[in-house]
Amino acid sequence: MxxxxxxxxxxxxxxxxxxxxxxxxxxxxxxxxxxxxxxxxxxxxxxxxxxxxxxxxxxxxxxxxxxxxxxxxxxxxxxxxxxxxxxxxxxxxxxxxxxxxxxxxxxxxxxxxxxxxxxxxxxxxxxxxxxxxxxxxxxxxxxxxxxxxxxxxxxxxxxxxxxxxxxxxxxxxxxxxxxxxxxxxxxxxxxxxxxxxxxxxxxxxxxxxxxxxxxxxxxSRIGRDRIRLVTSDPEECSRRLAESLGLSPSAEDGAVVVRVEDGAAVLPAVMAALGGSVTSVSLVRPTLDDVFLHYTGRSIGSEPEGGTAA
Structure with a gap:
């Protein structure tokens, strides 16, 4: 078609x-x-x-x-x-x-x-x-x-x-x-x-x-996956990730965040590098609503302006 x-x-x-x-x-x-x-x-x-x-x-x-x-x-x-x-x-x-x-x-x-x-x-x-x-x-x-x-x-x-x-x-x-x-x-x-x-x-x-x-x-076009780590020693966590895996961690609200292309594939290596120092971890991926917002400037739940096409 x-x-x-x-x-x-x-x-x-x-x-x-x-x-x-x-x-x-x-x-x-x-x-x-x-x-x-x-x-x-x-x-x-x-x-x-x-x-x-x-x-x-x-x-x-x-x-x-x-x-x-x-x-x-x-x-x-x-x-x-x-x-x-x-x-x-x-x-x-x-x-x-x-x-x-x-x-x-x-x-x-x-x-x-x-x-x-x-x-x-x-x-x-x-x-x-x-x-x-x-x-x-x-x-x-x-x-x-x-x-x-x-x-x-x-x-x-x-x-x-x-x-x-x-x-x-x-x-x-x-x-x-x-x-x-x-x-x-x-x-x-x-x-x-x-x-x-x-x-x-x-x-x-x-x-x-x-x-x-x-x-x-x-x-994948609008951003990378985010791995968010809560640890008792954020500075040491960031150092290990940079030295062991070549990642570029950043600090966000007391947590350590790394942005990667494929979070699910990288996560096991991250956990292995940090050992037992991590108290919680989450993987956040861009959503299709993020995609729609990126290309149109509004959420998919919003009504379009200036038109009533079905």
Whole structure:
């Protein structure tokens, strides 16, 4: 999937501003940004639901502008709000989806069983959807989105409103289904914990990509890990770290702090050099919120100024 100079404008608002992206087959790619950053507008264009103002975009090898029907047949979509029919059973919801996407009748039963097994919902196949928990419903929607074997699965804020346990369960099944199906997964999110599940991230702000890379790469660009040591003799601690490991310690609030590229790798050597003189130690890494703040000047929880792009 790729876009070139993709633009979408509405009266008085430039929602997407010259987006250039390349998403590799089989990866989980995320758009991270607050409400109004342009995430949902971009997804809507990629799903052939909204026409771009200008630019080019291809999904699953199809030009979205000239072959929208082919694009829609090649994708699965899980919207932010549930689109399940609560009055039907789990199995009936999938059967209707199969019919709408032209899945051959002789294959429907096998595919339904396969998807429900992957989602750990096979034992609930005859349950009414309204009896499922929020996490189960989300897993069912993802299973439904993959039922017709799309090349790309779009997830719009896939775990919004779920409790932490349900979010973890949904993501466990997303990774499992991605592995089994081989589909590319493209998601939007404003949740930092969710973004860590992505292979790569594009941070969007005011309709532009301001940073792109793996979660680890994005963190490493803005600063190094900090190892904070509390010891009975800070001066001796600093001397040992400098002489034994070539580090440059600094004093912060009575503690000794060293900044390194990979804190987890360096920490054992630090502890070995200091012996039993350390009373407490902590490792602090840059967060994705730090990354967002670095590139945009505000926290991800802040509303963007001067625009209402979705």
């Amino acid at each position: 790729r876009t070139e100079a993709l633009v979408k404008t509405y009266p008085g608002v430039e929602a997407v501003r010259g987006l250039d992206l390349l998403v590799h087959p089989g990866e989980i790619f995320g758009f991270l940004g607050p409400n109004g950053a342009g995430k949902s507008t971009t997804i809507s264009m990629l799903c052939a639901l909204t026409r771009p103002t200008s630019g080019e975009l291809w999904v699953a090898g199809h030009d979205v502008r000239t072959s929208p029907a082919a694009v829609r047949r090649s994708i699965g979509v899980v919207f932010q709000g549930s689109t399940l029919d609560d009055k039907l059973t789990v199995e009936e919801n999938l059967a209707i989806h199969a019919a709408l996407y032209g899945v051959p009748r002789r294959q429907v039963h096998e595919r339904v069983v396969s998807m429900l097994s992957l989602a750990d919902l096979l034992d609930r196949r005859r349950s009414l959807v309204r009896t499922l928990s929020g996490g189960m419903k989300r897993r069912l929607e993802i299973a439904r989105g993959l039922l017709h074997r799309p090349h790309v699965l779009f997830l719009d804020e896939p775990t919004v409103g779920l409790d932490p346990h349900s979010r973890a369960e949904v993501w466990r099944h997303v990774h499992r289904m991605r592995h089994e199906s081989g589909a590319t997964v493209l998601l939007t999110t404003h949740q930092l914990s969710e973004a860590d599940n992505c292979d790569r991230l594009a941070i969007l702000d005011h309709g532009r990509v301001v940073a792109l890379g793996t979660p680890g790469e994005l963190r």
